[in-house]
Amino acid sequence: MKVELFVPCFVDQLYPDTAFSTVKLLEKAGCNVHYNTEQTCCGQPAFNAGFWDDAKKIGSKFLNEFSEDSVIVTPSASCTGMVRNYYSDLFTNTVLHNKCRAVQGNIYELSDFLVNILQYEYFGAELEGRAVYHDSCNALRECKIKDEPRRLLENVHGLELLNMPDNETCCGFGGTFAVKFAAISSAMAQQKVDHALSVNAEYIISTDASCLLQLQGYIDKQQIPLKTMHLADVLAGGWGNV
Template sequence: MKVELFIPCFVDQIYPETALNTIRLLEKAGYTVTYNENQTCCGQPAYNAGYWPEAKEIGNKFLQDFGDQNYIVSPSASCVGMVKKGYNDLFTNTTLHNKCRNIQNNIYELSDFLINVAGKTYFGAELEGRAVYHDSCSALRECKIKDEPRMLLEKVHGLELVELKDSDMCCGFGGTFAVKFDSISSAMAQQKVNHAMDVQADFIISTDLSCLLHLQGYIDQQKLPIKCMHIADVLTHGWLETPEF
């Protein structure tokens, strides 16, 4: 009943409360959480930009920072997807091949872990309002996560979950894509937010803070009455005294 916590670099630097809420959820689910303070990046930015030797060097450190016998849980489907898929290009048939495969089999995005490993759906959260869920590209396509976040959100008291039009379409972030093609990226964010506004949503929820950072930037620029929230922050919002599992 022990898990190792993987907190991506941007979560550590920009959204530390989400990291803390991830720990709270895992502990509520009955797990002992360990955190290696030496961990850094998974190598995804370098990998996506085509700098594979540099990504391999960072990935090598990642594989040394984590054990291959425990579950590894992260509040980022994007980074989990990098380990599960991107590391195939970097470490297949290398001296780290076996350890990499073990870690790939043991690493989970938070909602995936809570549903499919811990078997928990209810955490006693309360959040008043209407919400839409955004399927991030990494969660849906790399980690095959679709129903799990919705199952958890449906148990949040006071939250009305409605389906978002084109929920499986990219929000426009895509890492360096948002920098290289900023006008296209902004237009994609606008479309995503407009779909949420069309159903009068108060919240856009996702497993990936990278997507939410991008969407919240557009929302703040346009001064729109809607807020982005990570699923870990939703599931720990307004907690009841004693959640029943």
């Protein structure tokens, strides 16, 4: 299957290894991966901040960089949710209306694509330790992704997947929320980390790099013995190069 890869700006700038892990996983699952080097952002930061005209410009660029006939896969439920759910607000009854609808039906978050489309759950990954999975708000509420990451993690050798209290509670990032309401955001991160520690977890794993940045920032500041990891990096570990 031909797959077009979308690397979110957050991943591109802060977690580039996650992008390479995504390619590694897709190729092992039998996909022919294409990457358009002109791609940048889906427009979500501008959209969430209320700059819809700017979001529309960025979204138009996104739509023109991907084929309406190809499957698009991204290691971000946040960006997937933006395109699927909010591009309609920007492009309904515009010249890009039909292209928008086609792309909205073709974009997938990585775990959703692997489990539900390719039906590929075992990569031979290895990670020794105890971990909790954090449901990002975008994955759980906008993309309806819950079981897929857990099914993939259950097939990781050496990993004990634990249940974390209040797992569906937000980590406190929320884009500009973390800037405008820093004290509340930090308290929410603390709560999430405390819940992970309560079950003696060593790792917090998620589908969204933004959540991981939020939590790792708090962990580093408090010098807590925890590590955050993106699902793609976990699944790509322990089985060598493709």
